[in-house]
Amino acid sequence: MSDAGNRFRTLLGHRLFWPVAVLVVMLAANTVYRPGFLAVELNNGHLYGTPIDILRLSAPLILVALGMTLVISTGGIDLSVGSVCAISGAIACLYISRAPDQDNLVTVLTALAMALGVALVLGAWNGVLVSVIGIQPIIATLILMVAGRGLAQLIAEGQIITINSGPYRAIGLGHLLTLPLAIFIALAAALLVAAFTRRTALGMIVESVGGNREASRLAGIRSGRVVFLVYVVSAACAAIAGFMMTANVSSADGNNTGLWVELDAILAVVIGGTSLAGGRFYLGGTILGALIIQTLTTTVYAMNISPQTALLFKAVVVIAVCLIQAPAFRAKFRRRRAGTPPPPQSSPQRQKEQVPA
Amino acid sequence: MTDSRPVLTMTGISKSFPGVRALHNVDFRLLPGEVHALMGENGAGKSTLIKVLTGVYGIDEGTVTLDGEQVAFNGPMQAAAAGVSTVYQEVNLCPNLSVAENIFIGREPRRLGAIPWGEVRRRARQLLARLDLDIDVTAPVGSFSLAVQQMVAIARAIDVQARVLILDEPTSSLDAGEVAQLFRIMRQLRDEGIAILFVTHFLDQVYGIADRITVLRNGALVGEYPIAELPQLALVEKMIGKELDVLELMEEHPRQSVTATEGGSPLVQVSQLGRRGSVAPFSLTINAGEVVGLAGLLGSGRTEVARLLFGADRADRGEVRVDGARTGLRNPVQAIEQGIGFCSENRRAEGIIADLSVRENMILAMQAARGWLRPIPRRRQDELVDRYIKALSIRPANPEMPVRNLSGGNQQKVLLARWLITEPRLLILDEPTRGIDIGAKAEIQKLVVQLSDGGMAVLFISAELEEVLRLSHRIVVMRDRQLVAQLDNDDTVDADRVMQTIASGTEREEASR
Numbered sequence: 001m002s003d004a005g006n007r008f009r010t011l012l013g014h015r016l017f018w019p020v021a022v023l024v025v026m027l028a029a030n031t032v033y034r035p036g037f038l039a040v041e042l043n044n045g046h047l048y049g050t051p052i053d054i055l056r057l058s059a060p061l062i063l064v065a066l067g068m069t070l071v072i073s074t075g076g077i078d079l080s081v082g083s084v085c086a087i088s089g090a091i092a093c094l095y096i097s098r099a100p101d102q103d104n105l106v107t108v109l110t111a112l113a114m115a116l117g118v119a120l121v122l123g124a125w126n127g128v129l130v131s132v133i134g135i136q137p138i139i140a141t142l143i144l145m146v147a148g149r150g151l152a153q154l155i156a157e158g159q160i161i162t163i164n165s166g167p168y169r170a171i172g173l174g175h176l177l178t179l180p181l182a183i184f185i186a187l188a189a190a191l192l193v194a195a196f197t198r199r200t201a202l203g204m205i206v207e208s209v210g211g212n213r214e215a216s217r218l219a220g221i222r223s224g225r226v227v228f229l230v231y232v233v234s235a236a237c238a239a240i241a242g243f244m245m246t247a248n249v250s251s252a253d254g255n256n257t258g259l260w261v262e263l264d265a266i267l268a269v270v271i272g273g274t275s276l277a278g279g280r281f282y283l284g285g286t287i288l289g290a291l292i293i294q295t296l297t298t299t300v301y302a303m304n305i306s307p308q309t310a311l312l313f314k315a316v317v318v319i320a321v322c323l324i325q326a327p328a329f330r331a332k333f334r335r336r337r338a339g340t341p342p343p344p345q346s347s348p349q350r351q352k353e354q355v356p357a
Numbered sequence: 358m359t360d361s362r363p364v365l366t367m368t369g370i371s372k373s374f375p376g377v378r379a380l381h382n383v384d385f386r387l388l389p390g391e392v393h394a395l396m397g398e399n400g401a402g403k404s405t406l407i408k409v410l411t412g413v414y415g416i417d418e419g420t421v422t423l424d425g426e427q428v429a430f431n432g433p434m435q436a437a438a439a440g441v442s443t444v445y446q447e448v449n450l451c452p453n454l455s456v457a458e459n460i461f462i463g464r465e466p467r468r469l470g471a472i473p474w475g476e477v478r479r480r481a482r483q484l485l486a487r488l489d490l491d492i493d494v495t496a497p498v499g500s501f502s503l504a505v506q507q508m509v510a511i512a513r514a515i516d517v518q519a520r521v522l523i524l525d526e527p528t529s530s531l532d533a534g535e536v537a538q539l540f541r542i543m544r545q546l547r548d549e550g551i552a553i554l555f556v557t558h559f560l561d562q563v564y565g566i567a568d569r570i571t572v573l574r575n576g577a578l579v580g581e582y583p584i585a586e587l588p589q590l591a592l593v594e595k596m597i598g599k600e601l602d603v604l605e606l607m608e609e610h611p612r613q614s615v616t617a618t619e620g621g622s623p624l625v626q627v628s629q630l631g632r633r634g635s636v637a638p639f640s641l642t643i644n645a646g647e648v649v650g651l652a653g654l655l656g657s658g659r660t661e662v663a664r665l666l667f668g669a670d671r672a673d674r675g676e677v678r679v680d681g682a683r684t685g686l687r688n689p690v691q692a693i694e695q696g697i698g699f700c701s702e703n704r705r706a707e708g709i710i711a712d713l714s715v716r717e718n719m720i721l722a723m724q725a726a727r728g729w730l731r732p733i734p735r736r737r738q739d740e741l742v743d744r745y746i747k748a749l750s751i752r753p754a755n756p757e758m759p760v761r762n763l764s765g766g767n768q769q770k771v772l773l774a775r776w777l778i779t780e781p782r783l784l785i786l787d788e789p790t791r792g793i794d795i796g797a798k799a800e801i802q803k804l805v806v807q808l809s810d811g812g813m814a815v816l817f818i819s820a821e822l823e824e825v826l827r828l829s830h831r832i833v834v835m836r837d838r839q840l841v842a843q844l845d846n847d848d849t850v851d852a853d854r855v856m857q858t859i860a861s862g863t864e865r866e867e868a869s870r
């Protein structure tokens with residue numbers, strides 16, 4: 001009995017318990033509302049259904065959030081990812097739209113390589129601003145967030161670039177082994193980032209820099225290089241996400257591609273358990289966070305909630321997830337249920353966190 | 358005095374963390390007008406008892422009464438409001454706020470809702486003057502040395518109209534002068550009837566000021582004793598649960614003969630190395646296998662010398678030779694490449710990475726030197742980490758425990774292990790025994806002797822002159838950010854002579870060699 005109770009408690013205490021629980025509850029609520037919600041059917045050798053859609057649509061967010069996880073782990077933040085999505089999408093689409101044969105695979109690959117190259121340069125720009133010049137990350141990336149939209153507009157000459165390219169469309173809508181290709185791309189990126197950080201010592205070094213930059217420097221870590229690197233990785237992830245977004249609709253719109261994706265990505269990272277203060281990061285948690293956000297968006301559409309209330313609805317769910325995960329909040333909640341009077345002040349909670357080991 | 362009613366009692370206190378029982382059924386009482394020393398080894402549960410009392414942690418079992426009334430604080434603020442004022446073990450100030458702001462944060466005087474800053478600054482200056490400290494109270498706290506920060510934290514605590522004052526290792530980075538000043542104030546407060554709880558690993562300080570002693574061991578109460586009934590040796594025995602033979606070992610190793618260094622080759626030679634506003638240009642030679650002690654008062658530039666030698670600060674003049682070849686020590690990476698390691702005195706801000714595990718903290722410097730593309734194989738990591746957990750008796754001996762959960766002394770040992778693992782040729786130790794219990798201190802001193810016998814050079818910085826005298830072949834004396842003397846540690850050198858040199862700044866003629 002106490003053994004089972006213990007196991008239950010460890011389960012409750014697991015980092016991913018609450019995000020998973022929220023996801024399950026959301027899926028269940030949807031199923032109640034619309035019993036066919038979870039149905040998946042095979043048609044033409046492709047799987048169709050709302051769960052598959054959620055996975056496919058969350059792929060770009062997963063990508064952006066993966067890069068964001070590393071940035072946040074170093075104690076930084078990257079607001080420019082949405083603009084990078086737009087720029088890379090615009091460059092790829094522009095190149096393809098000018099090509100004589102839009103279905104040519106080489107043309108598409110060249111376009112992708114070019115756009116990715118530009119994204120790496122943009123990431124390097126962010127990296128230099130933060131690590132060499134020492135501008136605060138939120139300001140440094142705000143520059144590109146704002147200027148990047150203009151850049152995307154310039155590239156597209158103020159137009160929406162429409163293309164008709166089979167291979168490019170496949171990035172967003174293609175299938176592999178009955179499943180959308182985008183899912184595999186996101187999965188591959190996740191595995192790559194995981195291997196890149198956890199198979200090498202990079203992950204630990206990133207966490208160390210985010211946990212205590214000065215101590216890391218004195219331990220001989222070249223913190224500057226690490227910080228530079230994560231912004232480049234973040235931009236690369238955003239570029240691939242930008243390809244997916246534009247491929248989905250076969251057009252690039254400098255104004256709207258990837259709009260506000262940075263906010264969703266930051267939310268996904270936080271829901272996944274990585275602290276905005278830097279330090280430990282959790283890639284699995286981030287992916288789960290992205291899935292939660294996409295499920296939420298789909299739910300809002302499925303339930304015909306008006307767009308005005310939709311954002312509010314989203315906000316409420318996100319606040320709930322964050323609160324449930326906060327140890328301080330849970331402790332307070334538990335204490336109150338146990339009958340101890342609530343604390344008279346509201347500030348002690350903060351105070352508590354400041355007291356060191 | 359013993360028959361007065363306790364102002365504070367703790368009864369049957371238990372507190373567990375996942376996998377660790379930090380306190381088990383501990384009783385504790387504090388009488389008004391006494392200085393009560395809480396003693397125990399690293400990890401015995403002293404800080405936990407204090408945090409449980411002030412509501413930083415919840416209590417699993419047991420009760421706390423203040424003036425006969427049961428209390429359960431939800432945090433330091435509430436405790437302070439009830440008259441329990443605390444200085445925690447790790448200096449806990451906001452580094453980017455000014456000294457005055459830090460002293461009054463959370464309880465600023467108000468006039469018509471606004472804060473009268475002039476008055477705040479004036480009162481801050483007065484308070485610090487009580488501690489004999491004359492600093493710019495508008496400067497950010499982070500710009501001062503750890504010792505000054507510790508004094509600021511103390512000033513903050515004694516300003517509260519408290520009935521109970523708790524000081525968790527307040528003297529760990531202070532010099533004799535500051536300690537004396539602090540004790541004067543503690544006595545004054547005690548005579549006013551305030552109950553003071555005092556934690557330290559310095560036995561002579563305990564016998565210098567405490568009225569009674571409570572001893573903890575492994576989270577359990579050993580006993581409560583009037584100071585007169587517990588001589589030093591008996592206290593040590595109670596703390597560690599057996600007789601201490603390392604203590605004798607410390608006697609065995611008075612100081613070693615200087616001749617040991619005569620055959621040594623110069624490992625690091627610096628000439629006229631300096632940094633404006635930090636240390637005046639100095640010249641220094643450190644031989645392989647030599648322990649060089651750095652003595653001087655608080656603020657004399659000891660730490661600054663260490664930081665220049667490690668490249669933590671960049672020198673703006675002077676020349677460095679390692680193995681006779683000219684090199685630069687412009688940043689820690691370069692210094693580490695030359696085989697230099699540096700254990701900072703400020704373990705919280707410049708040492709541990711609180712989020713990471715004991716294992717990761719230990720291998721960090723080695724991993725950094727290898728580069729991230731060549732991770733240390735897990736087997737090798739475990740081997741190294743196990744070895745040093747044993748060698749330094751780090752407790753709990755769990756390599757995967759986040760280092761933030763370790764007691765202060767054990768965190769210090771983890772840092773030491775981080776550098777020992779890199780097998781440096783010159784190890785710079787800035788207050789390595791800060792906050793470490795006497796058993797472990799003797800072990801670390803023994804280790805320094807062993808390492809230097811094995812050919813490692815050690816630059817040893819400590820506020821404790823005895824320690825410096827016991828370990829060093831040569832003693833470098835700092836004063837007012839200048840290197841004023843170098844003394845070969847032979848029979849003619851003793852604490853008095855070093856103190857005189859520190860005070861007078863003479864023997865300057867030797868400084869240039």
Ligand SMILES: Nc1ncnc2c1ncn2[C@@H]1O[C@H](COP(=O)(O)OP(=O)(O)OP(=O)(O)O)[C@@H](O)[C@H]1O
Pocket residue numbers: 357374375377378379397398399400401402403404405406446752753761762763764765766767792794
């Ligand atoms: N937040 C925590 N989580 C888990 N374990 C903890 C936590 N805080 C303390 N401990 C453990 O509780 C025990 C007692 O720690 P405590 O800090 O009270 O020791 P201490 O007597 O103050 O030692 P020191 O002299 O080194 O400061 C240690 O084993 C420590 O690892």
Ligand SMILES: [Mg+2]
Pocket residue numbers: 403404405446525764765766
């Ligand atoms: Mg302690």
